[in-house]
Amino acid sequence: MSPNVPYLDDSPLVREALGRASVLYTDLDGTLVAKGGSVLADAEGTPSTATAEAIVGVNRAGLDIVPVSGRNRLQLRELTQLLGWHSYIAEAGAIIVHGTGLDAEVILDIGQWQEGTFPEGETPFEIIVRSGAYDTLTAAFPGRIEHFAPWQLDREVTLLLRGCLDTAEAQSVLDQIQPPIDIVDNGRLRSYGTLTCRDMAPHAYHVVPRGVCKARAIARDLAARGLTQADAIAIGDSATDIEMASAVGALVLVDNAFDSPGVLAELERRGPERVFRTRTRRSEGWAETARAWLDARDA
Ligand SMILES: [Mg+2]
Known part of the structure; x- marks a missing residue:
């Protein structure tokens, strides 16, 4: 059963939230980009300029878009610059x-870890590698977890994995090692x-210092900008993205999000407060949201 999440074009509440917001935090994979990873395509990957036009419209209006993704710093720097953000x-x-x-300003968030309790020069990523988290997971779940190659390279904080796991079970295994780390589900992948394992779709997972999450980063970013929760909106497609709702005025889920049992379970668990949905999928849903944002700002 699909939880009762109102459509973007059907809710005065979301219109109000969009009208106030000056920043959009956006997930990338499954959200901004089409199947295959392009912004110059419709949801299914056929060439289209609709999403690019929506990006240009938002950029022209002087509104801020901030990618929030599991991708690493090098990957995101290129994309951010390329799209004019x-x-x-x-x-x-x-x-x-x-x-x-x-001259970029870089903040690494180590969550609940204590600053200064780790060796000088060691990155949080190296600390997680040294903790034995990967060997612990592969021993507990043989054939069900692996490095998500080649994207596990050049990382500074999180260990990036591909697997078919029950995250609660995986978390209880990781709870036995130090320092405290969390495993978060960053959405469905296409390749095994x-x-x-073949009893569930493969997912991307991040192993992170306990407490690190997208919502916490958004709250920190808004504070640095001198803005509040009501000044921001977010858009995403995965179970992990739903937590962003707690940090912004409204969270929009693109329609393909509702294909995921993890998303439905998470909506069931936390309720649909401040969550809305588009009528279209992936990049088309993103463009639909950007147009609604610009309309609401103009009203
Ligand atoms: Mg995604």
Whole structure:
């Protein structure tokens, strides 16, 4: 059963939230980009300029768009600059960056870990590798978890994995190692890689310092801008993205989000407060949201 989430074009509440917002925090994969990863395509990957036009419209209006993604800093810097934006949040909330030049300001979030309790020069990523988290998971769930190659490279905070896991079960396994780390589900993948599980779709997972998440990064970013929750909206497609609703005035889920049992379960668990949905999928749903935002700002 699909939870009762109102459509964007059907709710005065979301119109009000969009009208107040000056910043959009956006997920990328499954949300901004089409199937196959392009912004110059409709949801299914056929060439289209609709999403690019929506981006240009928002840029012209002087509104801010901040990518918030599991991708690493190098990947996000390129994309942010290419699309005419100025800041981004990488590695599922662990890295907040203002600026795309050499003078960019970079904040690494280590969640509940204590500053200064780890060896000088070691990155949070290296600490998670040294903790044995990967070997612990592969031993507990043989054939069900692996590095998400090649995207696990060049990371500074989170360990990026591909797998078919029950996240609560995986979390209880990780709870036995130190320092405290969380595993978060960053959405569905198309390829199994070398996994042997076939009883569920493969997902991307991040192993993060306990407490690191997209919502916390958004709250920190808004504070740095001197803005409040009501000044922002967010858009996404995965179970992890739903937590962003607690940090912004409204969260929009693109229609394909509702294909995911994880999304439905998460909506069931937390309720649909401040969550809305588009009528279209992926990049088309993103463009639908951007147009609604511009309309609401003009009203
Ligand atoms: Mg996504």
